[in-house]
Amino acid sequence: MPKHVTRAQIRAGRALVDWSVRELSARSGVHRNTITNFETGKSGGDQTTLSSLRAALEAAGVVFIPANGGGAGVRLKKEPNEG
Template sequence: MSLFVTFNKQNIMKKDISPQQLRAARALIDWTREDLANASGITVRTLVRIENAQTTSRQTTFDALVAALETAGIEFIPENGGGAGVRLARRSNSPKGQM
């Protein structure tokens, strides 16, 4: 049984997404820390501390980060035994196999 909660936009919790996933998500959409901080309304300093696992974020801060990344096209992948990760979400109006 996985310790991770099922991922969906309504049910992502802080413990489900690692600092590595946040960094990978930024890299996938070619965002700087400044880009993510601006999009989520948090400070760059706070983001650096979260990404370096120097602090845990408040749920509201975490929710803002996740919302900004999901709006930019990121989909968080649950552990499910295969390893947690991130990917670009498929757009619903795109033909299959295209972004």
């Protein structure tokens, strides 16, 4: 089943790992114009593209939080030695 991801989650995920659009493009294999068009709402993004973006950010430690009454979001993975 496909995992939903929002524009805001992609932007926030990039911010958490301090990546530019160019960096996310290099790590995901998705052209930077495609990323920019998705983040700005000029395109909806197809499932393959969104999956690639999500996978790249998850590999960098971003955790995608589904809408659960408080809205969808992102956070960084907790390090094993964090209390």
